[in-house]
Amino acid sequence: MAQPTLYQVAELAGVSLATASRVLNGSARQVGEDLKERVLAAAQQLRYTANGPAQAMARGHSNTVGLIVADIADPYFTQIAAGVVAAAEATGLTVTMGTTGRNPERELRHLAGFRSQRARGVILVGSRLGDGEDELAAEIAAFHDIGGTVVLISQPVGDLPVVEIANQSLATELASALADQGHTDFSILAGPADLVTAQHRTSGFLAGLAQAGIEVAPERIIAGPFDRDGGHQAMEQLLDITHSGCVFAVTDAMALGAMAAIREAGLTPGVDIAMAGFDDIPTLADVQPGLTTVNLPLREAGRLAVDLLSAEPGSSRTVSGRVVLRDSTTLP
Amino acid sequence: MAQPTLYQVAELAGVSLATASRVLNGSARQVGEDLKERVLAAAQQLRYTANGPAQAMARGHSNTVGLIVADIADPYFTQIAAGVVAAAEATGLTVTMGTTGRNPERELRHLAGFRSQRARGVILVGSRLGDGEDELAAEIAAFHDIGGTVVLISQPVGDLPVVEIANQSLATELASALADQGHTDFSILAGPADLVTAQHRTSGFLAGLAQAGIEVAPERIIAGPFDRDGGHQAMEQLLDITHSGCVFAVTDAMALGAMAAIREAGLTPGVDIAMAGFDDIPTLADVQPGLTTVNLPLREAGRLAVDLLSAEPGSSRTVSGRVVLRDSTTLP
DNA sequence: CTGTTAGCGCTTTCAT
């Protein structure tokens, strides 16, 4: 009742192990029609399924791709993951997940784990690359050693293949659009100072404002965690300074927390204080007031990352996005 | 530059392959302190990492657990996945994902794939088990053949271990709470007729209403897809019949779509039409009007499923939840 | 406690 082995299939078909292997598991070599059919029939009859680990061992690598994200419950990562999984499944690859909670050590551990699994490649989403860059570089080198590919989704690092998200230019576009709408008084919930994605969104936004001749006072730029609570907390801080104007949170999740803080202060987001986010989380598309934000083709980014796994080494892609103006920034 | 093998580690440490294996990879057997240290040192020096496929092959199974969900971008599955991944990582297990889009064939394919990978277990979330139950049963049997465990998250099927979600009783509680609030006129966006989860939520809700002496006319129970668009569509249909009362969507996502439809009709959800959902999607906790719903400990469910992987065969767990009353059903 | 030695199931030269 144990699983049938290739050997048993070969035996039943009356051919050699080699022949059975050639017809059943994508080999370049040809096999005569008759034998081929006999093998196929035998395999079907026995309900044969290849033993993955054995194949991986013989071949030197599995057909697994590792996906490393900070938090799989976050809609941002979730959309990327959906794109990755869809593309991988279409290619016959299997996706295994690891989460880091933004902890560099865990990222390293997962990378090592995937190396040990002999994964074909790993996709690293939004890796913040401050300290411990050396360790990371070493682990990536080790991964390359086993013939694997590491692709990034976020910003370029070294010359690794990357699916870059045009955070900076999109933030600039958003700022311009907001300025065009007539906003003149801005604040920014900037996220963690060491997170490149947050930096780019902030600096891009500032650049767009500058083009419109608008400046933002330093105390109006508030750092904090990258999530809902971070937005809430940063907004509370901001409310000590102002109760009006337009505030840009570098993430929809942060904007959500910020709006909650605004309401808790007895004010109405979108009326007393205009609010803009970034990411365009799907769930938020249907709520009131609609949140002005930047839509990102995240599934597409995931798909592209899978493509890069088997592309020319060093190739890269850039995905853009589009500004979505909604009620939260509509001036009366 | 290729990865060092256990043999090389053993050689460098001056011990046998077996000894090296015993110290490096969790074996029950003891090894002398001195040798142990030498092996450890050698391994570290060589940056040794075990070859996963080779281990899996020798042991007969990998330490992978497969997670099969309908859609990994859906907050419901996403929370469960977060729980699964967290628990698995804590146990040294690796999670590989497969998505089905609610297609039974793909579910089968993934199950076969995990079997071929010699996964230790697979967690099947919300499998709808209408047709093709035989095929599924056969595949599950085959999976058991390789010594794996299949655990369900949803409703019991056969005597497989299951993390059951108390949909029915929670829906009853919700209905009671709503009736207590003074609602008397109800409609239901019931989801797909063949989805057990949807059925339970609907029948439970009806039961709760019945306890309060309230009946719902059959034409007020509208079937449709289980997602945002399904809710939208069902609500449009319902709007032909009524523009008031309290409508229960069996899913927050559906409630979201329904509220959009309500707004498109020029009405205000929470004012003209009360709205209740189910699931308590995190992102929705901060929006206005707050959606009355049922909070489910989904991460916990994921964690429990991982526990069941190595529990007594046939064990099960039930997770409940709690009704969360918010503005969307507040009567003036 | 330590070492020897068979395999695990499959791929892949290397002959034929």
Next chain:
DNA sequence: ATGAAAGCGCTAACAG
């Protein structure tokens, strides 16, 4: 085009 046979790296009896 087909088959024989040598591993892939590791674990687990089985002997000492």
